[in-house]
Amino acid sequence: MPKTECRVVGIDHISIRVSDYQKSKAFYGKLFTFLGFEISDEYPGTIGWTNGHTRYWIAEAEGRKxxxxxxxxxxxxxxxxxxxxxxxxxxxxxxxxxxxxxxxxxxxxxxxxxxxxxxxxxxxxxxxxxxxxxxxxxxxxxxxxx
Structure with a gap:
């Protein structure tokens, strides 16, 4: 394997856009509570959850496709x-x-x-x-x- 100056050590987070922010926030909030995640940060129109290793963010979509x-x-x-x-x-x-x-x-x-x-x-x-x-x-x- 060639030597490199830079190495990825993991996936930090994923961020997805959702069509109905409140509906998705409620869905993911329940799912992540069940999976042992907690809210890491929340801003207007975006929220993220973490379990200390993985972070998952949702944000309100600009389009509705x-x-x-x-x-x-x-x-x-x-x-x-x-x-x-x-x-x-x-x-x-x-x-x-x-x-x-x-x-x-x-x-x-x-x-x-x-x-x-x-x-x-x-x-x-x-x-x-x-x-x-x-x-x-x-x-x-x-x-x-x-």
Whole structure:
């Protein structure tokens, strides 16, 4: 790998524009409370939440063109969860809240468990856990060797 003077150490935040700020603020406020986020900052027409590692901002859109899955731009945003039980808990919460689930909690790739859902503007979000079964197998193998 070539040497470089600059290195990315993580993703600091994402910021999206929403068509109905109050509706999206209420949706994300409930979602992020459930996911363990707190409000980091709020200004007129924009608000951000954080869990200490990830920040997610929404802001009022200037235009009102609705987002459609498949448009150029963001395909989806995935929240990495602690375990598969958290994915199931998120799905139960989404169902209770009446949120549109586009792909229910399931194994989508080998050892990749996720639920996909939509925000009020149709932006696709995901709660996922990758590698949990592999980690458990490695843990059992290490214990068996000792």
């Amino acid at each position: 609705a987002y459609k899955i498949g448009d150029v731009g963001l395909h989806h945003y995935a929240f990495q969860l602690r375990n598969r039980r958290d994915v199931d808990a998120l799905q139960a919460w989404l169902e209770k809240e009446g949120v549109t689930i586009v792909d229910p909690a399931d194994e989508y790739y080998e050892d990749y468990y996720a639920v996909f859902f939509l925000d009020p503007d149709g932006i696709k979000l995901e709660g996922m856990r990758y590698g949990e079964l592999t980690e458990k197998k490695k843990g059992k193998s290490a214990k068996a060797k000792t």
